[in-house]
Amino acid sequence: MISLNANMPDGQLQELKDGDMVTHKTSELFANKKVVMFAVPGAFTPTCSETHLPGYVVLADELKAKGVDAIVCVAVNDAFVMSSWGKAQNAENIMMLADGDGSYTKALGLEMDTAAFGGLRSQRYAMVIDNGVVTTLNVEQPQKFEVSNAESILKAL
Template identity: 40%
Template sequence: MKTGTRLPDVTFHTRVRDEAIEGPNPFRWQDVTTGDYFAGKRVVLFSLPGAFTPTCSTYQLPGFENGHADFAAQGIDEIYCLSVNDSFVMNKWAEAQGLKNVKVIPDGSGEFTRKMGMLVDKDNLGFGMRSWRYAAIVTDGVVEAWFEEPGLMDNCPEDPYGVSSPETVLAHLAEQKEPELA
């Protein structure tokens, strides 16, 4: 569906560690653009409804983190996890998950997610506007392959998960590398 689409040009408001800042919160604001994250790289981008939520914290994020070497072996330069959460929340979640390989992208206002057509209302869970669950393989800012969970809708009574799993994305990458039979 979104294969061949260029990612929207957005500026993400992030917080990055700065050793020059003393105290318990040594971070400063740094704006990072879509180009900064994606230009000249082949990456896996996956987006999910929220940091610290059960499926996201138990399966999806740990699966991508633990599978990092397998993705790298398939030609992936970076793995990004995006959520409609602010940078404070995303950084704390990354810390709580012990991330070393996956990088988090805060889409606090949902601008990127809205421009991707993936912003949904999750008021039924008290979440407000959030991202529908999806994953993509992105090469130099263009979607190469798209993995969207079924049932995209506001206030979905379920949280489908499988199409955007690390296992599904990795299997797709492995299939692309296999030589075609004559």
Template identity: 50%
Template sequence: MTISVGDTLPPVTFMTMTSDGPSPVESEAYFAGRKIALFSLPGAFTPTCSAKHLPGFVEKADELKAKGVDEIACTAVNDVFVMGAWAKDQGAEGKVTLLADGNAAFVEAIGLTMDGSKFGLGTRGQRFSMIVDDGKVTTLNIEAPGDFQVSSADYLLGQL
């Protein structure tokens, strides 16, 4: 079943890269008591993700925060080392928190996986964005396959 507006995010463990190395991030604690703009993309260093999706959120970080967002987070089915390197490459550090969903546990739990095996990518997360307020989904935008419209920073900003 696909997650919907009004649902609470499931408990999962993401990984994030810190100055001390990989660190687990428990979803229940991470989302508790805060308003988070969360977006998902198929993969770090992939064309649309690197040219448009993540850069849009990096560029609009201050505007999103001015509209009441406490933190901006990006998740992808990549390992924490790739996500850490991508954050540096994209200038995302301090603006967007990259949450590695290396085993696809999060996107499977919310019903938003995609099959990227014809491109050699295996199971990945669909492209989407959401506002999560104290662990509850209040806004949800799921892209049609191959599209990049409703999950952009600009689109989400317009919903706040």
């Protein structure tokens, strides 16, 4: 699993933006920026839709006031699902990025197998990345939502 003070691995994440598929290289996404990145097990799932993403939507301005350049939500879903979920959640201020095949989640060592529920998914986590280096890493215990919420990350900044 990725650790504090580690460099983020190279990879790619997709975003559906204005009807076009955009592939983001993580080396460029994190370069010379402070980024809050959080991951959810799945778009449109209960905790993810009721509290996790909405918390970041509500606190986006406060996070940016603390020097955050971008807020990124990642899930092992496709870019079409992530875009639709972002629209449904009024997440205009959040980059809704897809890790469709889970390869970036695996590179981070934060994957989990949910078996018949959904197969390979991401663990629930949040991190602060400063110029490609992990400065805060909050990984949830299974079935918990205590340390990856927007309030916890805001306090860590």
